[in-house]
Amino acid sequence: MKKPSDQQDAGYGIGDLLGLGSQSVRKNYYPALQERIDELEQERNRYKWLFENALHGIFQANLRGGFLACNPAMARICGYDSPEHLTQKVIRLREQLFCRSAEFDAIRQELLDQGSLSARETCLQRADHSPVHVAITLLRRPDLGPEVVEAFVADITERVQARQKLEQMNLDLERRVEERTEALQNAILSKDKYLAAASHDLLQPLNAARLMISALQDSQLPAQESRMVHQVHRALEGAEELLADLLDISKLDQQAMLPDLAPVNLEELLRGLGEEFEAVAANAGLQFRLRLCPATVRTDPRMLTRIVRNLLSNAFRYTRTGGVVLAVRKKGGQLRIEVWDTGVGIEQSKLREIFTEFHQLLPQGTGGRQGVGLGLAIVERMCRILGYQVDVASRPDRGSRFMVTLAGEEAVMAPVASTPGPLAAVSEGFGNARVLVIDNEPAVLESMGLLLERWGCQVMTVASEAEALVMLDDDHEPDVILADFHLNDGLTGCEAINGIRRRLGHEVPAAIVTADRSDGTRRLMRSRQLPILNKPVKPNRLRALLSSLLGAVS
The missing domain is CATH 3.40.50.2300 (Response regulator)
Structure with missing residues (x-):
């Protein structure tokens, strides 16, 4: 048996026997192992290259201390010359890396509880103590130590600045919209105030003219002059109605018209309106009937009068033959005021359009445009303020029926005795x-x-x-x-x-x-x-x- 020394002298060492000797021996005895070693070496070099040339920061650190390793990108993000410089200077992540210690504590607790967190936005402290906005992804590595973590860090300063710029633009836009809205509201308010003032000033001379015409109507005048006085009277009435409509719609737009509720004898109120329109019916050659019943309601008498007057004016305006009926119907604890006419009627598809401001339907036979189309818009808005429901049913060439329902039992009270009529x-x-x-x-x-x-x-x-x-x-x-x-x-x-x-x-x-x-x-x-x-x-x-x-x- 040869001694080990003999074997050594023969040129074979232990390394040779294990395939770790000369290259020729490794190639001869372990070719697959050598190939795997080369692959691992290439892989290690590739990861090393990626680590050193990555655009994002990569580091390994102990949460209770500082950095264990980091790449150049991490050093650049934090404003240091090199990874070595960063690891030497930052030995306490909590106080030296994170801008807010409380946020670091929250991140640490989440890592201990869940093991990882992804793309958390935070601020890190640069070498010059200025903040840098980053998105950080952390993975806890308990196999390397109880609080060892590995992290990927992306500098999101541009993204944050863009977001802040967008938020500022939105704030500026909102401010400009508010300023424009306020300016528009001020303009509308100024317009409304101007309209109110101008209308008030116009009503004064109009009032004088109406009184003068009324005095002339009571005088004995020749037929031609009497007819002219009547025409002037009708023209002044039209001007008055227009100004009243403009004033009311202006106040309704400002939401400045509030109901002044009081007990009102409904029969008396409607009978007074009936007397007012008897002359209108007689002048137009139309029949006009009242179907009333005793009732007392809690309402704003001025607004309710305006509602019914506008409905009656509308009915007479679009009725050429037949007549108009003003009626009150009781149903349970509610009352419904109805205005019927035998006028031109309205198509079913246009029933809601008639309540729009400045909107008029001009059916054939009505004589063209009349008024400015505010009457029914005022009716709808005043009904809304009073909590009433307004409905309409109509058939073209047959007529229309407008209904105002005084909703709620509390609005309808026990009838009261009528007050004495006008004196002789x-x-x-x-x-x-x-x-x-x-x-x-x-x-x-x-x-x-x-x-x-x-x-x-x-x-x-x-x-x-x-x-x-x-x-x-x-x-x-x-x-x-x-x-x-x-x-x-x-x-x-x-x-x-x-x-x-x-x-x-x-x-x-x-x-x-x-x-x-x-x-x-x-x-x-x-x-x-x-x-x-x-x-x-x-x-x-x-x-x-x-x-x-x-x-x-x-």
Whole structure:
């Protein structure tokens, strides 16, 4: 047996026997192993190249300490010259790498609980202590140590800046939209205020003209002149309706019209409207019937009157033959006001369009455009404010039926006794009743005086409380005061009425006659217990008001 030394002398070593000796021996005895070693070497070099040349930062670290290893990209992200520089300087991740220690604590706890986290956005601290926005993905490696982690870090500074820029652009856009919206709202408000002011100024001369025409209508005129006066009267009525519609739709658009609810005798309210439209029916050669029943409702009388008046005006406007019916139907705890006509009717597909502002249907035979198309829009909006439901049924060439349902049992109350009707003075004159008229418009004073004198009144006209107090004595004590609300120098008709009452020592019956249609003024008059009549004054309403005031004297 040869000794080991003999074997060594023969040229064979242990390494040779294991395939770890000379290259020729390895090739001869272990070719597959050598091939695998070469592949592993290439793989290691490839990963080393990727690690060193990666665009994203890669590091291995201990959460309780600092970096164990990192690549050049990680050093660049953190603002260091080299990976070695970064690992030497940052020995405590919590205090030296993360901008917010609390966020590091939250990340560490999540890793301990779940083992990994992905693409968490955070801020790291650069060498110059400036922040850098990154998205970090971490994987816990318990096989290497209890709190050893490996991480991939992407610099997302550009993304964050772009997002911040987009957010700022959105904020700027929202601000600009708000500014434009505010400017538009201010413009609309200015328009509405201008419309209200302009309409108020227009109503004053229109009121004077209406009163003058009414006085002429009571005069004995030749047929041709009487016809001309009637035509002027109709034209002024149209202008009044247009201004009233514009004022109402403006207030509805501003949501400035609030209901002033009070118990109202519905039969009395509707009968008064019926009397108002009897002349319209007679002039058009149409039949007009009322089918009413006693009822009291809690409503805003002015708004409900406006709703029914607009429906009746619409019915007469589009009816050439036949007639119109105003009816009230009871059903359970509800009431339904209905306006029927035998007019031109409306196609089924267009029933909802008629409630749109400035929209008019112009069926054949209606004589073309009439008004501006606001009447039914006002009806729909006022019904919405009062909580009523408005419906319409119609057949072309047969007629239409508009229905307003007063919803809710609390709106319908027990009937109350009707108040006495207008005094005989309405038709027989006012028996030399002394009427004091206070208005700062000379044309209104002249026309009001002329009309009231035609009705048999003794009229005193003044422009202010001071003039009235100078005129007052035992022979000039008025039976009734009719005062405009807005007088000169910021004074009001309420103040004038109170001053005159103090001078005379008793409550002289009085009313406010004004072009101011605001809810605030109406509520003020109610609190002062002063009746209010809006300009332009309709003669029949003025007669009824004067009769009521004189009835309080007797």
